[in-house]
Amino acid sequence: MKLFFRQTGDTGPAIVIVHGLFGSSDNWLTISKTVAALGYRVFSIDQRNHGQSPRSNDQDYTSMAADLHEFLVDQQLENPVLVGHSMGGKTVMQYAMDYPDGFDKLVVVDIAPKFYPIHHAEIIRGLNAIDLLGITSRNEADAVLSRYEPIVPVRQFLLKNLYRNAQGQFNWRLNLPVIERELHGIGDELTNPKIVHKPTLFIRGSESPYIVDEDIPTIKRIFPAARIETIQDAGHWVQAEKPVEFVETLMKFIA
Incomplete structure (x- = not known):
């Protein structure tokens, strides 16, 4: 599937951002411009059935990871940093498991590799x-x-x-x-989980219930190189509620 995307910045290492449920690349414009100004090429995609990307009868993580893989191949992006929020976080985690050599670092924003009951x-x-x-x-x-x-x-x-x-x-x-x-499937666990050894950062909001301390052992088991950073006074939409702190945390990890 050929995904719609926005590119900000013309030179520098590539960062690819994957939005969450009900979101789109448009939600990440401010963050993309801020990061691009620091010397990066930032690509923000619309996932299938969202934004300006094509429609499909499927909304599972294996398909969304395959969409991301096709996008990276089409754009000839080698070893990008992958950033995913919420549903997008599960997409990049699934991608890391299915295509372990297709990225440099992983950033997962306020989601854990576990089942979430339907709440939307x-x-x-x-x-x-x-x-x-x-x-x-x-x-x-x-x-x-x-x-x-x-x-x-x-x-x-x-x-x-x-x-x-x-x-x-x-x-x-x-x-x-x-x-x-597909709401139940969107909340589901990832398919055929595998150990991911690449550097991984989990960013959570202190006021968000999506990643709790009890999730950390599971995160560390699947992502043994993972770091967990908590942004204070932020909920689930960490990047929108605390954009300065979010970019600082992201850039420190990437650098």
Whole structure:
């Protein structure tokens, strides 16, 4: 699958960023520009069924890892640093297991290699409740979504997927039917886990429940060279809530 991507920076080592569920490359623009200014080429992709990448009936980590592999081959990126947040973190972990010689370092942002129970069902219901043909503004969509998601920044993040098509009608840059069907699989453990010996950094938010201390032995078992860094006063969207601290932590590891 040929993924849509954005490139920031023309010279320097390559860093590839993989977004999480309901996200896109657009969410990483500010971080990409900051990192590129430090002398790197930053590639941020849209995963399948997200953003401007193609749609598919599959949303499993083996397929998403294969998509990433195809992208790296197409762009002739040898030994890049791979950065993945949430679902994207599981994608880059699966990639590291399936293609162990295809990267230099791994950065996993606020996700562990374990099963997570479904907890996005209410968001899916809220997105499906928005009448795309009936609404006339983003504010109307937000009013509907607010009945399902009370946190304003989360709604703003979700509604970045709303756009007007060539006919002027609202549409989603998400394949909602497939994402809804595959929610359980998105939370699932990784397929055929293997030991990854490359340098790996796990970044977690101190206020996030996604990586807890009890997960560290499992992380260390699969990624024996892993380091775990905690950014204080940050939740699951570490890079958005604490961008300065996030970039400092990322660059220290890469350097």
